[in-house]
Amino acid sequence: MPNAQQAPLKIAVAGLGTVGAGVLKLLDTQASLIEQRCGRRIEVVAVSARSKGKDRGVDLSKVQWFDDPVAMAAQSGADLVVELIGGSEGPARDTVATAIETGKHVVTANKALLAVHGTEIAQKAEARGLTVAFEAAVAGGIPIIKGLREGLAGNAVSEIHGILNGTCNYILTEMRTTGRDFADVLADAQALGYAEADPSFDIDGVDAAHKLAILASVAFGTPVDFPSVYVEGIRQVSAIDFDYADQLGFRIKLLGIARRTDAGVEQRVHPCMVPKTAPIASVDGVFNAVVAQADFADRVLFVGRGAGAGPTASAVVADLIDIARGRSTPTFGVPADRLGAAPPSPMETRRGSYYVRLMVVDRPGVIADIAAAMRDQNVSMEQFLQRGRSPGEGVPVVLTTHDTDEAAMQRALATIAASDNVLEPPRMIRIEQF
Template sequence: MTSSKEEAASKHPLRLGVAGLGTVGAGLAILLRDNADLITARAGRPIQITAVAARDRTRDRGIDLSALRWHADAIDLASDPNVDVVVELIGGAEGKARELVEAALTAGKPVVTANKALLALHGERLSRLSAAHNAPLLFEAAVAGGIPAIKTVREGLAADRILSIGGILNGTCNYILTAMRETGRDFADVLKEAQDLGYAEADPTTDVDGFDAAHKLAILAALAFGKPVEFDSVHVEGIRSIGALDLGFARTLGYRIKLLGLARQSERGIDARVAPCLVPETAPIAQVDGVFNAVIAEGAFVGRLMIEGRGAGAGPTATAVAADIIDIARGKTIPVWGTYATDVTAVRSRPADEWHGAFYLRLSVTDRAGVIADITAILRDCGVSLSRMIQHPSARSGDDVPLVLVTHPTEERAMQAARQRIAALDVVSAEPVLIRIETF
């Protein structure tokens, strides 16, 4: 009598073609080797890499890959008869990554990818290809690394109506904001440290300007609401304008500053935005520091839940990729966005100026009589009500000083109008810093 483990090992292996052997690709190969017995038992059959595509064949990746079939062109993996599943780890929304995924789906081969930009920009087309050719497309690793965010939303919350989704979706920005808060250093100094530690790329634009988080938010929103959100309609702001001064004032007010990606659905439509926000320091998400990510979902029945963990790195991301491969080995198939492909039509996020909430406004103003009266008059005329104000007096009259205003909830268009008029005052010496407040 054979055991279930022996029975699984005797089955035909699931053969993988892996495109891209960078940090994650090499990590996946090592994971499949080191945990082969465990993965075979959980998948119900062995899982093996049989073919790869990568630019540098001679690079030391920490594992011997010489016995594998190498393809000079990643697209060839889609037609390789000895490849059952294509794993795309090249990255990027266009070029070889997109061509390979589309070719594999068209050939009826399941695809596993960690490519958030590809899904955020081309999710509608890929979901239709997946359905038309009965080829699963799985992407657990595309959002928050090893955190099972995709499975939580697409499977764990499948029976509920999700009202909002989002969270801390970029570990680089979270590390920078955490270090700035804890040390009082400025953005540029902490960014260089993050680059030296390998947390930030040499060109950090995608991270610090919010686009990486926006790609992930677009994916989460599509899963939560059953339809892709057109990426160019997502409002995106980064953290370059946040200074150590803002983090200090936030602490005084009882808040912390986090770069959040948030999407909400209401009768008026979907709101999707990435921007720095003040959150109460007592809120669970305020305690998520360093390179950690956190995803928050709120359902009509389940209420609010939060999961957190490392959002990047070879180990967490490779584990998420392997989890998708195991699902395919088990024969598990789920529509890309959790709903019938015929119902999938991309929608636009509502304009950012329709957002409603409270705001933090930091000004640098000349310390002289009448300044506050002029500013509060503008707020009054724009229909903005003040909740709190912090003013640091200067040592000498006429010096520039910081002035912080916290508003009651108001329309963003009203707040932006007030900001523009205040910025035009001759007593305002620098561009005002405006940060939204999320109460959770």
């Protein structure tokens, strides 16, 4: 008689979209390799999706079909439920909750669910001796969760920063290399399938913020705190900003940044100017990258594809293999009941340098007024650029600052924006000296 370790790991898969179909294909293609590495088979016993008749490229004739993923989680006889539905509420949340209530492990790629309910899910699962694994929820095929939670387990991590959304990275890369503006490149990204018909979740920074909240919890051993993430997207980045960035020695990236500071845990997502020499500056297209700063391992860089059927399915199956082997790790690296709460560090306390682009009327005294607004808030200008002259008309001017407080910078910009000589809202991008 086989013992429990040799018996197949029976799994049920909720959601058969691009990733779900990719998981089934990978499990089928690599069945022998997976069994060799696990010492047991991984057997799909049930699936659930909205459309039963759709061809997903795999044979489902011998697998139980459920129209309702929650019923599948309760009734399928699986040892583990793979949740690939998406969304922080509704069927996804109910499926995961039911799986845990009925004694099943969970593997998920759902960053929204974990960002909003991750701590609660971890507490309930760990209380029952169950595993919740989510390598696929952050940065696709990059093993960043295992890298932080296991590879850097002996380190205190002080900072995480990275490119966490491939759609935004593709758009910003194309804007830089082609000189086209945001709207044109976004339309191309949608036509190529890199951006959704409604791209707001990506381009407004929400997707990256979900991932950052999860990374911060794993890196710092704190509860997941998505509401405290400052979020700013890329809609206001213009083609002209890339020209100025190039002159100044920078690249523009949408980054997620999490740091431990004296004031607490800082979490923010927004466009950044980073030096061309920074490793992350050369990560282009749909690729993701994450940098961890650790006390003993120093700086560690992870780069790879952050989305797509293959990379994401690879991450899901890696979690399945861990569970099939009997490996168990606390959900966020620290037992859920020991996650140490830390106060959020307000965005106003961020200290650093800034890039500011203004459209102003070209007349005497305008630049002096801008300098005075900066001076009154103790903001020191480092560089000032103006292209050409057009007396009485609008001209773009760009300035960069020395390090200053975010609150002071915002007060200075509010004063500048109120001037009759400023023709449009100031455009500001934070500079990060990695």
